[in-house]
Amino acid sequence: MLYFSRWKTVSIWAVVLLGLIFAAPNLFSQSTLDALPDWMPKRSMTLGLDLQGGSHILLAIDRQDLINERLQSARDDIRTLLRDARIGYTGLSGSGRTIQVRIREANEVEKAKEALNALVQPVAANLFGTGSITEMSLEEPEPGLLRYTLTDEGIDYRVGTAVIQSIEVVGRRVNELGTTEPIIQRQGVDRILVQVPGLQDPQRLKDILGQTAKLTFQMVDQTVPVQEAIEGRPPAGSSVLYSQDDPPVPYLIENRVIVSGENLVDAQATFDQRTNEAVVSFRFDSKGASRFGQATQQNVGKLFAIILDNQVISAPQIREPILGGTGQISGNFTVESANDLAVLLRAGALPADLTIVEERTVGPSLGADSIAAGEIAAMIGGALVLIFMVVAYGSLGIIANLALIANIAMIIALLSVLGATLTMPGIAGIILTMGMAVDSNVIIYERVKEERRAGRSLVQSLDAGFSRALATVVDANVTTFIAAVILFYLGSGPVRGFAVTLAIGIVTTVFTAFTFTRWMIALWLRRARPTQIPEGFIKLVPDNTSIPFMSMRKYAFTLSAILSIGTAVLFMTKDMNYGVDFLGGSLIEVQAKAPAADAGDVRARLGELNLGDVQVQEFGSQRELLIKIESQGGGDNAEQSALQKARMALEDDYDIRRVEVVGPTVSSELAWAGTMGVLASLVAMLVYIWIRFEWQFGLGAVIATVHDVIAMVGLYVVAGIEFNLTSIAAILTIVGYSINDTVVVYDRVRENLRKYKKMPIPELLDLSMNQTLSRTVLTGLTTLLALFALYIFGGEVIASFTFAMIFGILFGTYSSVFVAGPLLILFKLRPGMMDTESKAPVPTTAQPSKP
Numbered sequence: 001m002l003y004f005s006r007w008k009t010v011s012i013w014a015v016v017l018l019g020l021i022f023a024a025p026n027l028f029s030q031s032t033l034d035a036l037p038d039w040m041p042k043r044s045m046t047l048g049l050d051l052q053g054g055s056h057i058l059l060a061i062d063r064q065d066l067i068n069e070r071l072q073s074a075r076d077d078i079r080t081l082l083r084d085a086r087i088g089y090t091g092l093s094g095s096g097r098t099i100q101v102r103i104r105e106a107n108e109v110e111k112a113k114e115a116l117n118a119l120v121q122p123v124a125a126n127l128f129g130t131g132s133i134t135e136m137s138l139e140e141p142e143p144g145l146l147r148y149t150l151t152d153e154g155i156d157y158r159v160g161t162a163v164i165q166s167i168e169v170v171g172r173r174v175n176e177l178g179t180t181e182p183i184i185q186r187q188g189v190d191r192i193l194v195q196v197p198g199l200q201d202p203q204r205l206k207d208i209l210g211q212t213a214k215l216t217f218q219m220v221d222q223t224v225p226v227q228e229a230i231e232g233r234p235p236a237g238s239s240v241l242y243s244q245d246d247p248p249v250p251y252l253i254e255n256r257v258i259v260s261g262e263n264l265v266d267a268q269a270t271f272d273q274r275t276n277e278a279v280v281s282f283r284f285d286s287k288g289a290s291r292f293g294q295a296t297q298q299n300v301g302k303l304f305a306i307i308l309d310n311q312v313i314s315a316p317q318i319r320e321p322i323l324g325g326t327g328q329i330s331g332n333f334t335v336e337s338a339n340d341l342a343v344l345l346r347a348g349a350l351p352a353d354l355t356i357v358e359e360r361t362v363g364p365s366l367g368a369d370s371i372a373a374g375e376i377a378a379m380i381g382g383a384l385v386l387i388f389m390v391v392a393y394g395s396l397g398i399i400a401n402l403a404l405i406a407n408i409a410m411i412i413a414l415l416s417v418l419g420a421t422l423t424m425p426g427i428a429g430i431i432l433t434m435g436m437a438v439d440s441n442v443i444i445y446e447r448v449k450e451e452r453r454a455g456r457s458l459v460q461s462l463d464a465g466f467s468r469a470l471a472t473v474v475d476a477n478v479t480t481f482i483a484a485v486i487l488f489y490l491g492s493g494p495v496r497g498f499a500v501t502l503a504i505g506i507v508t509t510v511f512t513a514f515t516f517t518r519w520m521i522a523l524w525l526r527r528a529r530p531t532q533i534p535e536g537f538i539k540l541v542p543d544n545t546s547i548p549f550m551s552m553r554k555y556a557f558t559l560s561a562i563l564s565i566g567t568a569v570l571f572m573t574k575d576m577n578y579g580v581d582f583l584g585g586s587l588i589e590v591q592a593k594a595p596a597a598d599a600g601d602v603r604a605r606l607g608e609l610n611l612g613d614v615q616v617q618e619f620g621s622q623r624e625l626l627i628k629i630e631s632q633g634g635g636d637n638a639e640q641s642a643l644q645k646a647r648m649a650l651e652d653d654y655d656i657r658r659v660e661v662v663g664p665t666v667s668s669e670l671a672w673a674g675t676m677g678v679l680a681s682l683v684a685m686l687v688y689i690w691i692r693f694e695w696q697f698g699l700g701a702v703i704a705t706v707h708d709v710i711a712m713v714g715l716y717v718v719a720g721i722e723f724n725l726t727s728i729a730a731i732l733t734i735v736g737y738s739i740n741d742t743v744v745v746y747d748r749v750r751e752n753l754r755k756y757k758k759m760p761i762p763e764l765l766d767l768s769m770n771q772t773l774s775r776t777v778l779t780g781l782t783t784l785l786a787l788f789a790l791y792i793f794g795g796e797v798i799a800s801f802t803f804a805m806i807f808g809i810l811f812g813t814y815s816s817v818f819v820a821g822p823l824l825i826l827f828k829l830r831p832g833m834m835d836t837e838s839k840a841p842v843p844t845t846a847q848p849s850k851p
Contacts, residue, residue, distance in 0.1 A: 004519055012515050019410035019508075022417055045415045047197070048423035048497055050362050050797075051371050054197035055205055058358035058666065059170070060636070061162050061190040065352045067097060067150060070158060074099055074136065074148060078116060085115040097150040109144055119148055123157060133157045159190050162351040167192055170354075172347035173208050192354070202361040202659070203647070204340070206640070212309050212353055213344040215261030217292065220303035220315055221252040241305070243312040245332075251312050253305050258295040263288025267345035269338040272330065278338040280329040282345065289325025297321040308341070357636045359643075359661040366589070366657040373795035374427040378434075381789030382408075385434050385782050392778060393445055394534035399520045400441040403512040407437050410508040411501065420504075423497035424798050425729055427790075433505030434786050439476070439779040440513035443744065444469045446775045452533055453543065459525065461533070466518055472747040473513060475692055476740040481506045482688060483681045483736035487729060490677035495729045502733070540781070541774040549769045549817055550762040550825070556818035560707055567714035576717055579724030580660055582674070584631035584667035586643050589658035590650060592623045597654070599625055605649045611642050620796040624657075636663030658797075674728040678709060681732055685739050693750055700823035701742045704815045708738045711811045715804060726801045734808030737783070741776065741816040748772050749824065761829050765821045780813045 004012075025033055025044045033042040049056050071094045078101055082089050088104035089112070103112045122132030135154030139147045163186055170192060174182045183195040199205060221229075221238040229240055229252045237255050242248035266283045284292055295304070296318050305315045306329050314330055333341070362370075385404070389397035411430060415422060448465030456464060481503060488499035524530070580587045590597070602625055603616045612630040619626035629646060632638035639661050647656060662670070682702055690698035712731050716723045748768040756764055784806060791802040 004522055009519065012519050015511070016406045016410070016516060019406060019413040022413035023409040026412055026416065041416075043416050043419075045412065045422045046419055047371070048421045048426065049195060049197055049360065050424045051374070051422065052197050053362050053366065053368075054195065054199045055202040056358075056360040057194045057206065057209065057356055058187065059166075059192045059194065059209060059354040060357045060665070061159055061166065061192075062353040062355055063155070063159055063190060066158050066162055067155060069352070070135070070150060071097070071099055074119060077119065078148075081115050081118070082112060085111065087112050087115060097155075098147055100145060100147040103144045103146065106144055109140075109146075112146065113138070116146070116148075123154070156189070163190060163192060165351045166354060169348050169350050170194060170209060173343055174205070176343040176347060177205065177208070191357070199361075202359075204336075206356065206359070208340055208343060209354060210356065210640075211344055212350045213261070213347070214309055214349045215264070215345060216257045216307045217259045217295075218257055218305050218307060219254045219295070219299060220305050221254050222303065224252065226250050226252040241307065241310055241312050243315075249312070251305055251315055253307065253312070258304070259284065259288045259292045261345060261349050263291070264345055267342040269333075269335065269342045270328075272328065277330060278333040278335050280333070280338050280342050280345070282327055282329065284325040286325070289323075292325065292327075293321060293323040297323075308344075313341075355636045355663075356640050356661070357663040358666045359640075359659060361656075361659040363655065363657045370424050370795060370797065373793060374424060377790045377792075377794040378427060378430065380793055381786040382434055384785040384789060385438065388782055388785060389438055389441075390536075391538055392536040392540070394536045395524070396445055396521075396534050397536065399517060399524065400438055400445075402520060403441065403517040404434065404437050406516055407505070407508045407512045408434065410512070411504050414504050414508070415501065420500050421497050422501070424795075425495060425498035425726055425801065426501040427794075429498045429501030429505065433502065433509065437505065437509045437512070438782045439740070439775075440469075440473045440509055441517060442775050442778045442782075443472055443476075444513065444517070446772075446778075449533060449543075450771065458530060458533065462521060462525070466514065466521075468751075470514065472744055473510065475689075475747055476743045477506045477510055479685050479688060479739040479743055480736035482684045483732050483739075486677055486681045486684065487732045490673045490680065495725050498726075498729050498733075502736075541777050545770045545773055546766070547770055547773070548766055550766050550822060552818065553822035553825070556822065560815075560819055563714065564707065564710050567710050567717065570717045571713060574717055577720050577722050579722045579727075580628070580631075580662045580667070581724040582667055582671040584639065584662050584664045586627075586629040586639060586646065587658075587660040588627040588629070588643070588646060588650075588656060589619060590625050590627065590654040591657050592625075592654055594623075594653065596622045597625045602627065602650065602654075606646055609642075609645045609649060611645065624796075625654075631664060631667070633664075636665060639663050670725060674725070677728060678731060678735065681735055682706065685735075689739075689743065689746075693746060694829075696824055696827040696829045697746045697750070700820050700827060701739055701746065703823055704742055704820035705735055705738050707819055708734055708808060708812050708815050711815075712804060712808055715807050721800045721804065726798075727804065730801050730804040730808065733805060734812055737809060738812030738815060741779075741812055742820040744775060745769065745772050745816055745820065749821075753829075761825055765824065769817055769821060776813060776816065780809060783809055 022041050022043075025042050033044075036042060075092060075094055078092060078099065082101070087108050089101050090104060091100070091102040093100060103109050116138075119136050120134060120138050123135050133153050134151060135158070136148045137151055139149065141147060167184060167186060171182075171184045174184060174194065174196060177196075181197065183193065185193050187193045194205075194209065196205060221235060224235060226240065227250075229235070229238070230250060234240055234252060238252050239255055240250055241253045242250050263284045264282055265285050268281050270279055270281045271277065272279045300318050300320060303315050303317050306313045316330075329341070386401045389400050389404075391397070393400065408430065411433065414420075415426075444465050447469045448461050451461035451464045451468075452458065484499045484503035484506065488496050488503065590602075592598075597618070599616045599618060603614060606614045606616070606627070606629070612632065614630070615628040617626050618624070627646070629642055632642050643659065643661050650656070682705060685705070686698045686702045688698075689701050709731055712734060715721065716727065721727075745768060748771055749765060752759070752764050752768050752771075756767075759767075787802055787806050787809065791799060791806060794802060
């Protein structure tokens with residue numbers, strides 16, 4: 001195990017050096033990287049929006065809007081087709097997904113079906129290419145009554161097409177804003193994810209994305225006064241529309257469209273040479289220019305309206321024919337609003353309304369603060385871990401630290417090469433990895449010490465230590481990896497970033513522990529030729545402890561039962577402090593422009609807006625406040641309206657640093673995904689441990705982990721900590737850590753079952769617990785050192801996340817010893833269950849347990 005051929009040595013160092021080289025760009029500025037040769041790696045990690053600022057907006061296609069539009073067009077098609085075929089009809093109407101029409105003459109029914117046959121023709125092949133998709137189906141419930149119904153597959157096809165078209169339009173609009181590397185991609189069936197890093201004005205982005213931008217040029221109906229049309233009934237073929245003014249001005253508009261925005265080829269924000277007002281100049285294509293010229297020729301002296309999303313922008317008089325295909329749109333624009341309109345017109349109209357169902361915005365100043373806090377926490381946490389390993393293991397600790405540095409470099413290198421996004425929870429993942437990465441080395445070193453105490457030589461002890469620790473390390477890390485994978489697939493946003501970092505950290509940890517660390521140990525043996533294992537400066541756990549853990553199992557079970565039942569009672573009787581992720585609503589972090597914020601004043605201002613329950617609390621410094629507005633109950637658009645009202649009420653005296661808005665649709669989905677994430681990870685771990693061990697071990701590990709999850713929930717209930725997406729990440733992390741800890745203990749139990757076939761199970765469990773006690777304490781301490789650094793120096797945003805993990809580490813360590821072990825007695829684990837070699841003598845360090 002400690003011999004390395006030349007090619008293995010070269011391979012190990014090649015991987016480590018590549019990690020260092022590809023991680024290096026993160027240490028330099030972009031200008032320095034640009035000066036390097038082209039063959040040098042220059043790609044650094046992509047910072048998440050919570051670190052560099054920007055907007056995360058999730059848009060949903062309005063499905064009902066598409067259905068209504070398709071029904072309207074189908075109604076127009078039926079009217080036109082029957083009229084062209086000279087077929088008499090009556091009762092053309094629609095409701096829900098259905099349109100029906102009655103044919104007057106019985107002998108013309110078949111002729112009508114033939115004329116309307118285009119409505120039931122296939123529009124595309126299905127997903128598997130085995131059939132076709134038909135948008136509408138035809139029924140004849142009674143003679144002469146034709147009923148056309150939109151099919152589910154037809155609606156899905158139209159929604160899918162609308163999403164693809166919308167992504168193109170949204171992409172053009174966002175790119176017109178001059179943003180850097182925006183992410184625009186499809187999410188699910190009917191949603192579009194837009195992430196724009198470093199955006200300074202998120203409200204402008206929302207305004208541009210929220211408009212359908214359907215532009216039409218229509219004539220103003222001047223046959224009757226508009227007020228008469230409002231009070232009575234508009235003439236056939238005309239509708240009353242209103243302007244964008246405040247108060248809005250009504251216009252009677254002919255429904256016939258002269259030219260639409262589809263005929264526009266260009267639009268630019270310019271200035272009117274006569275009035276010096278901001279206007280939008282436009283240019284039509286040849287078809288649009290011809291139709292517009294013909295319409296203006298025929299209607300000189302009349303008014304025509306320029307309409308955007310059913311609102312009249314302006315209604316000028318046609319003084320002369322406009323034959324060049326160009327013109328101007330005026331309407332009391334500012335320079336910015338004229339430019340935004342030009343952007344919308346150039347990008348084209350959306351095929352359907354887009355609703356903002358989730359918004360997460362971080363201001364650039366808060367992002368800079370998060371980066372600074374994360375760097376400080378990482379440096380302090382890393383330094384504490386490095387110092388602790390040297391204190392605990394001496395020169396072996398130095399080797400472990402070199403492996404840890406290589407490990408972190410490889411994590412950063414992989415994040416950079418893969419283009420993965422580093423979020424604040426991702427930094428927490430790196431710091432947690434720093435604490436957990438030494439676990440593998442601790443397991444190996446403690447195993448080496450055991451072998452040495454058993455009388456083996458130093459070389460034999462090192463070789464056996466690495467060999468026997470391999471299965472333990474792999475089993476322990478695979479279980480944590482399972483939690484990370486499930487967290488990635490069921491999580492979203494920053495939680496995914498945490499999962500990616502944790503998963504990469506597990507892979508690099510296993511690599512460094514069994515290749516790089518082992519190579520350095522082999523080099524140390526050849527060069528230093530030691531005769532004894534180096535000792536640390538302190539010994540936290542004495543050798544050969546004999547603590548009777550199993551004699552305390554009744555007290556432990558009683559305590560765990562009381563805590564679990566108490567948590568269940570509290571959960572049912574006390575409202576949990578759910579965040580907007582699960583309840584919906586808005587979360588706004590603000591910073592006062594004055595030296596101090598006034599929570600009472602903010603509460604009074606927002607209380608006048610009729611937004612329901614509004615909570616305002618100090619957050620971090622005396623200048624910062626955290627505002628929580630309850631879900632409005634009027635759908636996703638109502639949440640955006642509430643946010644806009646709050647922003648307008650506060651923006652004069654406060655800077656908006658962070659915004660999270662979650663609509664009711666997304667909040668219910670996030671709650672479901674979070675619950676499924678925890679359950680799926682537990683089931684997956686149960687299956688893995690059952691396969692690797694016996695059913696008693698799998699069931700015991702899962703029950704102990706459920707016990708830890710219940711304790712975590714109890715912490716959130718009792719302490720009133722906000723329960724949100726990052727809380728799910730914290731729980732799943734503790735699930736992985738607790739299982740990791742339990743598997744290390746169970747692995748030693750399995751080994752001892754093979755060695756001591758007739759030892760009573762309570763004694764065997766005591767022996768196993770004592771043999772792994774040093775590893776349990778050392779790993780817990782290193783992890784806690786990193787987490788405490790993150791809690792103290794990582795900033796207010798992540799403090800509750802870290803506090804929950806600190807509690808979980810402590811409670812998970814307790815359950816691995818006092819719950820997971822005694823459960824094996826409860827499940828009737830028997831001596832001699834495992835296949836074994838020859839029986840070994842019972843060690844003298846084992847002490848009989850009390851019954």
